[in-house]
Amino acid sequence: MSFHGLPKGMVWQASARYNNKVMTEEEVDDFFARAALGGPPPREERVQAPKRRRKGMDIKVHGPEDSPHNSPTDQLLREAALAEDRAESSSEGVAAACAGSKCKAPVQQFVFGSDPAGQHERSVFSFRARNPGDVEENTFCKQCQTLIKKARAIKSKPSEGARGGFSLYIEGENEGDDDRFADVFSPGHGRYATFADLCKSAETGCHLCSLLAAPDPHANSNPPSDCKNSYMVGVYGEQSYDSPGRIEMQVMQYERKVVNLAYDYPTAKLQGSLTYRRTDTDQVFALARDWLRHCRTGHDECRNRPEVEDFVPTRLLEVSAEPNGTLTSIKLRVTSTNPDEFSNVEYLALSHCWGTVETTKLKTSTFASFETSIPLPSLPRNFVDAAIITAKLGFKYLWIDSLCIIQDSDLDTTREIPTMGGVYGRAVLTIAAIGAENSHGGCFTTRNPLSLVPALLRDGDSSTRDQVWAWNQQLQGPSAEGKLRPPLHKRGWVVQERALAPRTLSFGKDMVYWECLRGAASEASPKIREDNESGLKIALAQCSAVDHREGWELWETFWWEIVHEYTASKLTHYKDRWNAISALAMQVEDNTGQQLYHGLWECNLFEEVLWKCFHPGQRIDPADLDIPSWSWLCVNAPVHNQQRFNYNKDFKKVATVTKPPSARYAADGLGRSKSLIIQGQLLKISWSTSRNETGKPAYVFRFTDGPLLPRRSKCDWYPDVVPEADWDLSVITMVLTKSGGYEAYGLVVRPNDVSGISWTRVGMWHMFCYRDEGKDVLWHLERKETITLV
Known part of the structure; x- marks a missing residue:
């Protein structure tokens, strides 16, 4: 609420309650009209409480001169909004909160009423003076005011105990039978007819226009601010206890922009430095x-x-x-x-x-x-x-x-x-x-700060979820x-x-x-x-703080969070693949007492080598970085290692992984030798591709000389790079469930020559079938072979 006569640049925000209930804007206006604030009322004027008044209750108006503090804000209110003559101070009728004369943004709280306990039959008004900045929140153009007033979704409220645990009812209307409803608003009469008009309205301070005009970072393209295309706005309501629905804006020839609606009071607010349009203030x-x-x-x-x-x-x-x-x-x-x-x-x-x-x-x-x-x-x-x-x-x-x-x-x-x-x-x-x-x-x-914080479309008591907020929730x-x-x-x-x-x-x-x-x-x-x-x-702090002697799983989980973040990023020069993370890696080495071997932890090479790519990447040219195929450093793709096996209960190791006895560690944390020796069951496979539910390639395989799999089994593999059709592929089994063998993990490899001694890692695989059917899976564990991955 604003008061006439205040100096330009000073903005006042007000909230009001009467008898512990939120007062509507009309009730607040009525109260101050009765109190004659803004004009000198008679001395000791008494006014009736608005609307919720109990018989016999009256209200005495007190100004900030009753406050124990004498701040510049008090003087502003005294000169601009309150009468020159006021009633004597009453400790039971007035409460003022202010940080003192040096406070730049004091809060003034005035309590009108005669209940010293402060619980019943009183009105509380809180005013906060703040630096005006460049914008003011929750201000709307006429077009948005019409939308807010008419859209049924914005008027809807949640009600517990109905079908599905809640129902929606429309304020001032009968409870709707439909779970969904919509109201579409088309700009007309030459006002805000184009997207460019909407952007101008946003620049002049309309909060909802600012949310609608903000670029959608998820869209393939956004209309420019001078776009002359027409647009329409729809407000869609859905049965939900968390949200009354959403607002959608459709600019012709562009994708739809969605602004979410919510009942919950948001944490992000337009305050302090965010009220300015620049970030160098x-x-x-x-x-x-x-x-x-x-x-x-x-x-x-x-x-x-x-x-x-x-x-x-x-x-x-x-x-x-x-x-x-x-x-x-x-x-x-x-x-x-x-x-x-x-x-x-x-x-x-x-x-x-x-x-x-x-x-x-x-x-x-x-x-x-x-x-x-x-x-x-x-x-x-x-x-x-x-x-x-x-x-x-x-x-x-x-x-x-x-x-x-x-x-x-x-x-x-x-x-x-x-x-x-x-x-x-x-x-x-x-x-x-x-x-x-x-x-x-x-x-x-x-x-535009207004595009970054929620807009209050319907005020009310936040404790009863009576408010409706609109928010983009899309910040970089x-x-x-x-x-x-x-x-x-x-x-x-x-x-x-x-x-x-x-x-x-x-x-x-x-x-x-x-x-x-x-x-x-x-x-x-x-x-x-x-x-x-x-x-x-x-993640880095946890890598250093967790006692590595208790097991590698704890601190290494945090390490792989770092690796995933790193491999999801880009490098201009792939020769920097190790350099760009070496300082961090060496700090973890120092803090844990462990050593890396081409990016994998020596203390647990077995699980470390089971990393996987989320999608096939590109093999880094050995001329840029001489890294072996079994190291995640050699692939330009996001990688992770999410495999955690409980060997005491569910899983067992059916292979061994060792580094050459002569391997030495270089000063930069990379191993001098590129070999990794694996002994386990080696089985030939044939593979094919399909599409998953998102349309991305999915890679499946079947054994050509391996175990008998039940009908409802699933064999997937995750290539490090896009596989070529003529590749002769095999899998090596490394982890198997103890009972029945209904789940297995391992590596996908291909020979480097006809000798079958030197191999290249090309992916990681996973097999799963239902437990009751997995009991018939036959794993020929006696067929173990030794290969060298390079």
């Missing part, structure tokens, strides 16, 4: 400083990193800026030249996507000049923005890979890449430009997957940067996000949720 930097301060003072696990405590990067960038944040210079500093200055240095690090465009790099020829000064106009936007963030957060030093590692020196690259664990682990904060597709994309962005945040995955997180090098950094401040296309080992936050939910149980940081 003072409010954003103030929020980032608060996150960092809270983490550094309250999160022991985020600051106690003994493995990197004494680490200092070889080189750092010194950032100089004016008090307002304007950059004046950036220059390269070699830390070894002044050990005392850099012994306890605090610095930030940048995680960014290089892309295919040319960027400024440190080279042998530019080293001397960079020590004097790096020309600011020559720097790409990512670097400039990172330097601004560094200065705004109160720091002096910054680490950027392309400016702190000599890019045309193999010797320097070989020395610096293994130190990535120290660089990101020791940094006070890592700045992640997750929304930029290349180094020129920049950290900061312009957004740090944890988003699929098409929502931000550009930076599609890059393989970034996986170890995300995992190794104890704190990350991510600048996305929609908003700014915080992640640390303890929790996560965003502009929409600025309070750090200190219950973080997922993500790369937690």
Whole structure:
């Protein structure tokens, strides 16, 4: 609710209750009209309670001068909205909550009534003053007001105890018999007739238009903001206790856009820095400083990193800026030249996507000049923005890979890449430009905040699920997957940067996000949720914290989460397949006391070799990386190892896996020998392809000289690369159920020559049949052969 006469730029939000029930807008208007707020009422004026009034109850109006605080907000209300003359203070009738005169966004709560217990027959109004920003939530154009008023789905409410556990009834109408209903709205009379009109309405502040006009990241194509095509909006109701339905917008010649409806009160809100259209405002930097301060003072696990405590990067960038944040210079500093200055240095690090465009790099020829000064106009936007963030957060030093590692020196690259664990682990904060597709994309962005938070379409008591909210729920945040995955997180090098950094401040296309080992936050939910149980940081921490002596399953499960995330990302140069994860891998080696053998853990090669590809990939050219076929490092495809077998109860090993006795470990964590010796049952197969329910290829096989399988059995295999029709394939059985052999796992292999000694891994297989039929499966376990995988 707004009051006439308030200074421009000051926005007031109001909520009201009477007798512990939410007051409607009409009741609030009626109350303030009776109270004559906005005009000087007679002294000690008494007004009747609105509508729900009990006989004999009256209300005394008190202003903020009754508050024990005297803040600027009190003065504003006193001058702009309340009468000059007010009744004397009454401790039982007034309650005021304010942080004091220095509070930038105080809350004023006024209680009207005579019940000191505060439970019955009273009205409570809460007003919050906030910085206006650029937008205001829950404001709708006339077209959307009509839609909200008429759409039956928005008027529907859940009712427990009916058919299916709930039913829907329409406010002001009879209970409907249909489970589904729809209302379609077609813009007319020349108003908002095209999608371009809708976008203009969004830009001028309509909350629902902002949600509808926002691009759908799942769509193959979205209409441009100047699209002149017509559109229609449908509101569809369905029987559900969680949601009244959905809103769909159809722009001619484009895919439908869906906005979800929900009864539940959302956690994301339009508040603080999110009320601004830019992510480089003072409010954003103030929020980032608060996150960092809270983490550094309250999160022991985020600051106690003994493995990197004494680490200092070889080189750092010194950032100089004016008090307002304007950059004046950036220059390269070699830390070894002044050990005392850099012994306890605090610095930030940048995680960014290089892309295919040319960027400024440190080279042998530019080293001397960079020590004097790096020309600011020559720097790409990512670097400039990172330097601004560094200065705004109160720091002096910054680490950027392309400016702190000599890019045309193999010797320097070989020395610096293994130190990535120290660089990101020791940094006070890592700045992640997750929304930029290349180094020129920049950290900061312009957004429409209204498209990022829910719109309240029907107000009411949230405790009784009487509200209806509309929300896109499609943000390109740090944890988003699929098409929502931000550009930076599609890059393989970034996986170890995300995992190794104890704190990350991510600048996305929609908003700014915080992640640390303890929790996560965003502009929409600025309070750090200190219950973080997922993500790369937690996975790496668990790899280090779990006692590996209790068994490999616990910590290795987290390791394979990291591997899956890494293999689902892309690398520009496949020769970096090991380099881009080596620092992270070596940290896990140090913390667990275990060793890797071409990316597999030596302590359990048997299960490790049973990794599988989610879809066939591309074999990396040995000229780029000399890795054996049994290592996941040799395939460009997302991989995982989800196999966990209970050998004490259900499964048994029917093969052995060993590395050559002469194998030695190289200093970089890769084994010198590429051989793996497997002894087990080797059976020939024939295979074919089909299509699964999603239309993707599915690969099946049958034994040509193996066990007798029951009719209802299923034999699948998961190729590492797309198989060729003339391949002569066999399978080697490795794991089998103890009773009946109704489930089995193993590797798909092909011979490298006619000798049958040297083999190549081409996939992983799984067989399953129903338990009652599996008792007839015959496994000729005496037919064991020894093969060498290379």
